[in-house]
Amino acid sequence: MTGQPIAILDGGTYYHHFAFADPMVADRVDTVVTLRGLRPAQLAGFGTVIVACRSNPDLLAEAAEALIGVLRRGDRLVVLGENEPTGWLPGVRETGVPTNYWWWLDPAADLGLTLRTPDHPLFRYVDLQSATWHYHGRFDLPQGAVGLIDCVEGGPILYEDRVSWPGTLLVTSLDPIYHHGSFFMPAASRFLDGLMAWLRASADEPCA
Protein backbone atom coordinates (compact mmCIF):
# COMPACT_ATOMS: atom_id res chain seq x y z
CA MET A 1 0.00 0.00 0.00
CA THR A 2 1.10 3.55 -0.58
CA GLY A 3 0.91 6.45 1.81
CA GLN A 4 1.36 6.32 5.56
CA PRO A 5 1.13 2.77 6.84
CA ILE A 6 -1.69 1.80 9.20
CA ALA A 7 -1.34 -0.56 12.16
CA ILE A 8 -4.20 -2.09 14.13
CA LEU A 9 -3.80 -3.63 17.58
CA ASP A 10 -4.97 -7.18 18.20
CA GLY A 11 -6.20 -8.02 21.71
CA GLY A 12 -6.59 -11.73 20.94
CA THR A 13 -10.39 -11.67 21.25
CA TYR A 14 -12.59 -13.50 18.79
CA TYR A 15 -14.11 -10.27 17.53
CA HIS A 16 -10.73 -8.78 16.70
CA HIS A 17 -9.83 -11.97 14.86
CA PHE A 18 -12.98 -12.16 12.75
CA ALA A 19 -13.13 -8.42 11.98
CA PHE A 20 -9.43 -8.23 11.06
CA ALA A 21 -9.80 -11.26 8.78
CA ASP A 22 -12.50 -9.46 6.79
CA PRO A 23 -11.20 -7.64 3.69
CA MET A 24 -13.07 -4.58 5.00
CA VAL A 25 -10.25 -4.29 7.56
CA ALA A 26 -7.52 -6.53 6.14
CA ASP A 27 -7.31 -4.64 2.83
CA ARG A 28 -7.06 -1.26 4.57
CA VAL A 29 -4.38 -1.87 7.18
CA ASP A 30 -0.74 -2.72 6.65
CA THR A 31 0.09 -4.54 9.87
CA VAL A 32 -1.66 -6.23 12.77
CA VAL A 33 0.30 -5.75 16.00
CA THR A 34 -0.30 -7.77 19.16
CA LEU A 35 -1.48 -5.53 21.99
CA ARG A 36 -0.23 -7.75 24.83
CA GLY A 37 3.33 -6.75 25.65
CA LEU A 38 3.32 -3.90 23.12
CA ARG A 39 6.62 -1.96 23.00
CA PRO A 40 6.88 1.59 21.59
CA ALA A 41 9.33 0.48 18.90
CA GLN A 42 6.66 -1.77 17.38
CA LEU A 43 4.62 1.30 16.44
CA ALA A 44 7.49 3.17 14.80
CA GLY A 45 6.81 4.28 11.26
CA PHE A 46 3.01 3.97 11.32
CA GLY A 47 1.14 7.12 10.37
CA THR A 48 -2.06 5.70 11.87
CA VAL A 49 -2.47 3.33 14.80
CA ILE A 50 -5.93 1.91 15.53
CA VAL A 51 -6.99 0.71 18.97
CA ALA A 52 -9.75 -1.76 18.12
CA CYS A 53 -13.02 -1.83 20.08
CA ARG A 54 -13.18 -3.52 23.46
CA SER A 55 -9.50 -4.08 23.88
CA ASN A 56 -8.56 -4.99 27.43
CA PRO A 57 -8.13 -1.64 29.24
CA ASP A 58 -5.56 -3.24 31.57
CA LEU A 59 -3.41 -3.99 28.53
CA LEU A 60 -4.05 -0.52 27.10
CA ALA A 61 -2.84 1.03 30.36
CA GLU A 62 0.34 -1.03 30.07
CA ALA A 63 0.72 0.10 26.45
CA ALA A 64 -0.17 3.76 27.16
CA GLU A 65 3.39 4.99 26.72
CA ALA A 66 3.58 3.48 23.24
CA LEU A 67 0.14 4.76 22.26
CA ILE A 68 0.67 8.29 23.55
CA GLY A 69 3.99 8.25 21.72
CA VAL A 70 2.09 8.06 18.44
CA LEU A 71 0.36 11.36 19.24
CA ARG A 72 3.50 12.98 20.59
CA ARG A 73 5.45 12.32 17.42
CA GLY A 74 2.69 13.79 15.25
CA ASP A 75 0.94 10.70 13.95
CA ARG A 76 -2.69 9.62 14.20
CA LEU A 77 -4.21 7.51 16.95
CA VAL A 78 -7.71 6.11 16.48
CA VAL A 79 -9.43 4.88 19.64
CA LEU A 80 -12.63 2.95 19.02
CA GLY A 81 -15.34 2.22 21.57
CA GLU A 82 -15.37 0.51 24.95
CA ASN A 83 -11.67 1.01 25.59
CA GLU A 84 -12.04 3.11 28.75
CA PRO A 85 -9.64 5.76 27.40
CA THR A 86 -10.21 8.04 30.40
CA GLY A 87 -8.04 5.63 32.36
CA TRP A 88 -5.00 5.67 30.08
CA LEU A 89 -5.21 8.55 27.62
CA PRO A 90 -4.66 12.01 29.20
CA GLY A 91 -7.22 14.62 28.25
CA VAL A 92 -9.92 12.17 27.19
CA ARG A 93 -12.97 12.18 29.43
CA GLU A 94 -15.75 9.72 28.69
CA THR A 95 -18.98 9.44 30.64
CA GLY A 96 -20.94 6.23 30.31
CA VAL A 97 -24.56 6.50 29.21
CA PRO A 98 -27.25 3.86 29.72
CA THR A 99 -27.16 1.91 26.49
CA ASN A 100 -30.44 1.74 24.61
CA TYR A 101 -30.11 -1.47 22.60
CA TRP A 102 -33.76 -1.60 21.77
CA TRP A 103 -34.74 1.86 20.56
CA TRP A 104 -35.33 0.70 16.99
CA LEU A 105 -38.07 -1.76 17.98
CA ASP A 106 -40.34 1.26 18.10
CA PRO A 107 -40.84 2.36 14.48
CA ALA A 108 -41.30 5.99 15.56
CA ALA A 109 -38.16 5.99 17.67
CA ASP A 110 -34.97 7.87 17.00
CA LEU A 111 -31.67 7.14 18.74
CA GLY A 112 -31.06 10.88 18.77
CA LEU A 113 -27.66 11.21 17.09
CA THR A 114 -26.79 14.27 15.03
CA LEU A 115 -23.96 15.10 12.66
CA ARG A 116 -22.16 18.04 14.21
CA THR A 117 -19.68 18.71 11.43
CA PRO A 118 -21.31 17.38 8.25
CA ASP A 119 -18.54 18.66 5.98
CA HIS A 120 -15.86 16.59 7.69
CA PRO A 121 -14.27 14.25 5.11
CA LEU A 122 -15.22 11.15 7.15
CA PHE A 123 -18.84 11.80 6.16
CA ARG A 124 -18.06 11.20 2.53
CA TYR A 125 -17.58 7.60 3.65
CA VAL A 126 -20.14 7.10 6.42
CA ASP A 127 -23.57 8.57 6.95
CA LEU A 128 -25.48 9.14 10.16
CA GLN A 129 -27.64 6.09 9.54
CA SER A 130 -24.64 3.77 9.50
CA ALA A 131 -23.44 5.24 12.81
CA THR A 132 -26.80 4.57 14.37
CA TRP A 133 -27.07 1.34 16.35
CA HIS A 134 -26.27 2.20 19.97
CA TYR A 135 -23.46 3.86 21.86
CA HIS A 136 -21.95 3.44 25.28
CA GLY A 137 -20.58 6.81 26.25
CA ARG A 138 -20.21 10.51 25.48
CA PHE A 139 -17.14 12.67 25.73
CA ASP A 140 -16.18 16.08 27.01
CA LEU A 141 -15.00 17.88 23.88
CA PRO A 142 -11.48 19.26 24.46
CA GLN A 143 -11.10 22.92 23.56
CA GLY A 144 -10.30 23.24 19.88
CA ALA A 145 -11.29 19.66 19.04
CA VAL A 146 -13.98 18.98 16.44
CA GLY A 147 -17.11 17.11 17.45
CA LEU A 148 -18.30 14.88 14.63
CA ILE A 149 -21.39 13.08 15.98
CA ASP A 150 -23.35 14.26 19.01
CA CYS A 151 -25.76 12.30 21.16
CA VAL A 152 -29.05 13.37 22.64
CA GLU A 153 -27.55 13.46 26.16
CA GLY A 154 -25.23 16.21 24.89
CA GLY A 155 -21.62 15.96 23.86
CA PRO A 156 -19.90 14.01 21.12
CA ILE A 157 -19.71 10.24 20.74
CA LEU A 158 -17.07 10.79 18.03
CA TYR A 159 -14.55 13.60 17.83
CA GLU A 160 -11.27 14.54 16.22
CA ASP A 161 -8.64 16.42 18.19
CA ARG A 162 -5.82 18.06 16.22
CA VAL A 163 -4.84 20.57 18.90
CA SER A 164 -4.08 18.76 22.15
CA TRP A 165 -1.13 16.85 20.69
CA PRO A 166 1.26 17.24 17.79
CA GLY A 167 -0.64 14.35 16.18
CA THR A 168 -4.33 13.70 15.55
CA LEU A 169 -6.60 11.81 17.91
CA LEU A 170 -9.86 10.30 16.68
CA VAL A 171 -11.94 8.89 19.50
CA THR A 172 -15.41 7.35 19.63
CA SER A 173 -17.65 5.34 21.90
CA LEU A 174 -18.98 3.38 18.90
CA ASP A 175 -17.72 -0.21 18.82
CA PRO A 176 -18.07 -1.37 15.20
CA ILE A 177 -15.24 -3.94 15.26
CA TYR A 178 -16.87 -5.72 18.18
CA HIS A 179 -20.18 -5.93 16.37
CA HIS A 180 -18.80 -6.75 12.95
CA GLY A 181 -16.53 -9.44 14.41
CA SER A 182 -19.50 -10.81 16.33
CA PHE A 183 -21.66 -11.03 13.19
CA PHE A 184 -24.22 -8.89 14.99
CA MET A 185 -25.54 -5.48 13.86
CA PRO A 186 -25.47 -4.64 10.13
CA ALA A 187 -25.25 -0.86 10.68
CA ALA A 188 -22.02 -1.36 12.60
CA SER A 189 -20.55 -3.25 9.64
CA ARG A 190 -21.45 -0.42 7.26
CA PHE A 191 -19.92 2.11 9.64
CA LEU A 192 -16.74 0.06 9.97
CA ASP A 193 -16.44 -0.26 6.20
CA GLY A 194 -16.77 3.49 5.74
CA LEU A 195 -14.46 4.34 8.63
CA MET A 196 -11.73 2.00 7.36
CA ALA A 197 -12.11 3.34 3.81
CA TRP A 198 -11.68 6.91 5.07
CA LEU A 199 -8.72 6.01 7.32
CA ARG A 200 -7.04 4.37 4.32
CA ALA A 201 -7.83 7.22 1.96
CA SER A 202 -6.70 9.89 4.40
CA ALA A 203 -3.49 7.95 5.15
CA ASP A 204 -2.74 7.84 1.44
CA GLU A 205 -3.91 11.39 0.75
CA PRO A 206 -3.97 13.56 3.87
CA CYS A 207 -6.73 15.82 2.57
CA ALA A 208 -9.12 12.96 1.72
Place this chain on the structure above:
Amino acid sequence: MTHTVGYLQHRRRALPNWTADAPEGVDVMAVPETELADLPTGAISALLVGMHVDQCLFAANRAWTRGFLAAGGTVIMNGLLAYPFLDGLARFQPLPRRSREALEVRIVEPVHPILRGVSAHDLSYRKGVAGFYGRGQVPPLPGARVISTLDHGTVPLDWEWPAPGGGRLLMHPGNDLWMYAGGPTSAARMAHQMLAWAARLPGFGEDAA
Protein backbone atom coordinates in the same frame (compact mmCIF):
# COMPACT_ATOMS: atom_id res chain seq x y z
CA MET B 1 -17.47 -30.86 50.03
CA THR B 2 -16.86 -27.62 48.22
CA HIS B 3 -16.31 -27.57 44.48
CA THR B 4 -14.24 -24.76 43.07
CA VAL B 5 -15.12 -23.39 39.67
CA GLY B 6 -12.54 -21.15 38.03
CA TYR B 7 -13.61 -18.00 36.21
CA LEU B 8 -11.02 -17.09 33.60
CA GLN B 9 -10.51 -13.41 34.12
CA HIS B 10 -9.17 -10.98 31.55
CA ARG B 11 -9.47 -7.87 33.73
CA ARG B 12 -7.89 -7.13 37.08
CA ARG B 13 -11.09 -6.55 38.98
CA ALA B 14 -13.51 -8.28 41.33
CA LEU B 15 -15.50 -11.29 40.19
CA PRO B 16 -18.79 -10.37 38.49
CA ASN B 17 -21.80 -10.07 40.79
CA TRP B 18 -23.66 -13.08 39.41
CA THR B 19 -20.98 -15.43 40.77
CA ALA B 20 -22.16 -14.58 44.30
CA ASP B 21 -25.34 -16.53 43.53
CA ALA B 22 -23.47 -19.85 43.31
CA PRO B 23 -25.30 -22.96 44.54
CA GLU B 24 -24.40 -24.25 47.98
CA GLY B 25 -21.17 -26.18 47.82
CA VAL B 26 -19.80 -24.23 44.84
CA ASP B 27 -17.13 -21.57 45.12
CA VAL B 28 -16.15 -19.41 42.17
CA MET B 29 -12.50 -18.45 42.02
CA ALA B 30 -10.88 -15.89 39.76
CA VAL B 31 -8.20 -17.30 37.46
CA PRO B 32 -6.30 -14.51 35.70
CA GLU B 33 -5.84 -15.51 32.07
CA THR B 34 -2.11 -14.86 32.30
CA GLU B 35 -1.79 -17.32 35.19
CA LEU B 36 -3.78 -20.24 33.81
CA ALA B 37 -0.74 -22.22 32.71
CA ASP B 38 0.60 -22.21 36.28
CA LEU B 39 -2.65 -23.36 37.89
CA PRO B 40 -2.54 -26.97 39.14
CA THR B 41 -5.29 -28.79 37.23
CA GLY B 42 -6.60 -30.15 40.54
CA ALA B 43 -7.20 -26.65 41.95
CA ILE B 44 -10.54 -26.30 40.16
CA SER B 45 -13.15 -28.74 38.94
CA ALA B 46 -14.39 -26.54 36.09
CA LEU B 47 -13.26 -23.49 34.14
CA LEU B 48 -15.57 -20.79 32.79
CA VAL B 49 -14.24 -19.05 29.70
CA GLY B 50 -16.12 -15.89 28.75
CA MET B 51 -16.55 -14.16 25.42
CA HIS B 52 -14.11 -11.31 26.11
CA VAL B 53 -11.02 -13.34 27.01
CA ASP B 54 -7.84 -13.30 24.96
CA GLN B 55 -8.63 -16.46 23.00
CA CYS B 56 -5.24 -16.38 21.36
CA LEU B 57 -3.62 -16.65 24.78
CA PHE B 58 -6.11 -19.31 25.89
CA ALA B 59 -5.26 -21.39 22.81
CA ALA B 60 -1.55 -20.93 23.53
CA ASN B 61 -2.27 -22.69 26.84
CA ARG B 62 -3.80 -25.67 25.03
CA ALA B 63 -1.47 -28.12 26.81
CA TRP B 64 -2.95 -27.03 30.14
CA THR B 65 -6.52 -27.35 28.83
CA ARG B 66 -5.85 -30.81 27.39
CA GLY B 67 -4.37 -31.93 30.70
CA PHE B 68 -7.28 -30.43 32.62
CA LEU B 69 -9.87 -32.26 30.48
CA ALA B 70 -7.88 -35.50 30.69
CA ALA B 71 -7.89 -35.17 34.47
CA GLY B 72 -11.69 -34.93 34.51
CA GLY B 73 -12.08 -31.15 34.40
CA THR B 74 -14.97 -29.32 32.78
CA VAL B 75 -14.50 -26.38 30.40
CA ILE B 76 -17.43 -24.10 29.57
CA MET B 77 -16.49 -22.11 26.50
CA ASN B 78 -18.49 -19.00 25.61
CA GLY B 79 -18.06 -16.69 22.66
CA LEU B 80 -17.34 -17.30 19.00
CA LEU B 81 -14.38 -19.64 18.69
CA ALA B 82 -11.59 -17.96 16.73
CA TYR B 83 -8.58 -19.84 18.09
CA PRO B 84 -9.27 -23.59 18.29
CA PHE B 85 -7.60 -25.09 21.36
CA LEU B 86 -8.19 -28.82 20.82
CA ASP B 87 -7.44 -31.09 17.88
CA GLY B 88 -10.47 -31.28 15.64
CA LEU B 89 -12.06 -28.01 16.77
CA ALA B 90 -12.96 -25.62 13.98
CA ARG B 91 -13.54 -21.89 14.03
CA PHE B 92 -16.98 -20.37 14.44
CA GLN B 93 -19.08 -20.32 11.27
CA PRO B 94 -21.83 -17.70 11.09
CA LEU B 95 -25.25 -18.69 9.82
CA PRO B 96 -25.37 -17.95 6.09
CA ARG B 97 -28.73 -16.21 6.58
CA ARG B 98 -29.31 -14.46 9.86
CA SER B 99 -33.05 -13.94 9.52
CA ARG B 100 -35.18 -13.72 12.62
CA GLU B 101 -36.50 -17.24 11.97
CA ALA B 102 -33.02 -18.69 11.45
CA LEU B 103 -31.90 -17.17 14.76
CA GLU B 104 -34.67 -18.91 16.72
CA VAL B 105 -33.18 -21.34 19.21
CA ARG B 106 -34.58 -24.84 19.67
CA ILE B 107 -33.81 -26.87 22.78
CA VAL B 108 -32.97 -30.52 22.09
CA GLU B 109 -34.64 -33.23 24.24
CA PRO B 110 -33.78 -34.49 26.75
CA VAL B 111 -33.16 -31.05 28.15
CA HIS B 112 -29.63 -30.45 29.36
CA PRO B 113 -29.41 -29.62 33.08
CA ILE B 114 -28.20 -26.09 32.29
CA LEU B 115 -31.36 -25.37 30.29
CA ARG B 116 -33.92 -26.86 32.69
CA GLY B 117 -36.93 -24.60 32.97
CA VAL B 118 -35.54 -22.22 30.34
CA SER B 119 -37.84 -21.50 27.42
CA ALA B 120 -36.51 -21.50 23.88
CA HIS B 121 -38.30 -18.20 23.35
CA ASP B 122 -36.33 -16.56 26.15
CA LEU B 123 -33.10 -17.83 24.60
CA SER B 124 -34.13 -16.62 21.16
CA TYR B 125 -35.26 -13.14 22.13
CA ARG B 126 -33.87 -10.60 24.53
CA LYS B 127 -36.35 -7.73 24.80
CA GLY B 128 -37.59 -8.81 21.39
CA VAL B 129 -34.16 -8.87 19.72
CA ALA B 130 -32.94 -12.17 18.25
CA GLY B 131 -29.33 -13.24 18.00
CA PHE B 132 -27.77 -12.61 21.40
CA TYR B 133 -27.72 -16.31 22.31
CA GLY B 134 -26.27 -17.62 19.08
CA ARG B 135 -25.64 -16.59 15.48
CA GLY B 136 -23.82 -19.60 14.06
CA GLN B 137 -21.96 -22.71 15.01
CA VAL B 138 -18.73 -24.28 16.05
CA PRO B 139 -19.09 -27.71 14.43
CA PRO B 140 -19.48 -30.30 17.21
CA LEU B 141 -16.58 -32.63 17.89
CA PRO B 142 -17.29 -36.30 17.05
CA GLY B 143 -19.21 -37.86 19.91
CA ALA B 144 -20.63 -34.54 21.13
CA ARG B 145 -24.22 -34.28 22.34
CA VAL B 146 -26.09 -31.36 20.77
CA ILE B 147 -28.03 -29.37 23.36
CA SER B 148 -29.64 -26.67 21.26
CA THR B 149 -29.94 -25.71 17.61
CA LEU B 150 -30.56 -22.79 15.25
CA ASP B 151 -32.19 -22.45 11.83
CA HIS B 152 -35.17 -24.77 12.27
CA GLY B 153 -33.10 -27.39 14.04
CA THR B 154 -30.58 -27.74 11.21
CA VAL B 155 -27.58 -25.99 12.80
CA PRO B 156 -26.03 -27.23 16.07
CA LEU B 157 -25.58 -24.45 18.62
CA ASP B 158 -24.68 -25.59 22.15
CA TRP B 159 -23.03 -28.98 22.55
CA GLU B 160 -21.30 -31.06 25.17
CA TRP B 161 -18.35 -33.27 24.38
CA PRO B 162 -17.10 -36.00 26.70
CA ALA B 163 -13.32 -35.79 26.73
CA PRO B 164 -11.20 -38.91 27.04
CA GLY B 165 -10.32 -39.18 30.72
CA GLY B 166 -13.67 -38.01 32.02
CA GLY B 167 -13.54 -34.30 31.32
CA ARG B 168 -16.29 -32.36 29.58
CA LEU B 169 -16.28 -29.49 27.12
CA LEU B 170 -19.42 -27.40 26.84
CA MET B 171 -19.35 -25.20 23.75
CA HIS B 172 -21.63 -22.18 23.69
CA PRO B 173 -20.78 -20.11 20.61
CA GLY B 174 -22.72 -17.02 21.60
CA ASN B 175 -22.85 -14.30 24.23
CA ASP B 176 -21.98 -15.47 27.75
CA LEU B 177 -24.48 -17.88 29.31
CA TRP B 178 -24.36 -15.72 32.43
CA MET B 179 -25.29 -12.55 30.55
CA TYR B 180 -28.92 -13.32 31.43
CA ALA B 181 -28.29 -13.69 35.19
CA GLY B 182 -30.58 -11.47 37.23
CA GLY B 183 -32.78 -10.81 34.21
CA PRO B 184 -36.57 -11.01 34.12
CA THR B 185 -36.95 -14.17 31.99
CA SER B 186 -36.43 -17.89 32.40
CA ALA B 187 -32.99 -17.49 30.77
CA ALA B 188 -31.80 -16.05 34.08
CA ARG B 189 -31.82 -19.61 35.51
CA MET B 190 -28.89 -20.66 33.36
CA ALA B 191 -26.04 -19.13 35.36
CA HIS B 192 -26.99 -20.90 38.59
CA GLN B 193 -27.70 -24.21 36.82
CA MET B 194 -24.47 -23.92 34.85
CA LEU B 195 -22.48 -23.69 38.11
CA ALA B 196 -24.35 -26.69 39.55
CA TRP B 197 -23.62 -28.69 36.40
CA ALA B 198 -20.00 -27.52 36.30
CA ALA B 199 -19.56 -28.78 39.87
CA ARG B 200 -21.44 -32.03 39.09
CA LEU B 201 -23.80 -31.41 42.00
CA PRO B 202 -26.32 -34.20 42.65
CA GLY B 203 -29.02 -34.04 40.01
CA PHE B 204 -26.82 -32.02 37.63
CA GLY B 205 -24.11 -34.50 36.71
CA GLU B 206 -24.06 -37.75 34.79
CA ASP B 207 -27.07 -38.92 36.78
CA ALA B 208 -29.14 -36.16 35.17
CA ALA B 209 -30.82 -36.42 31.80
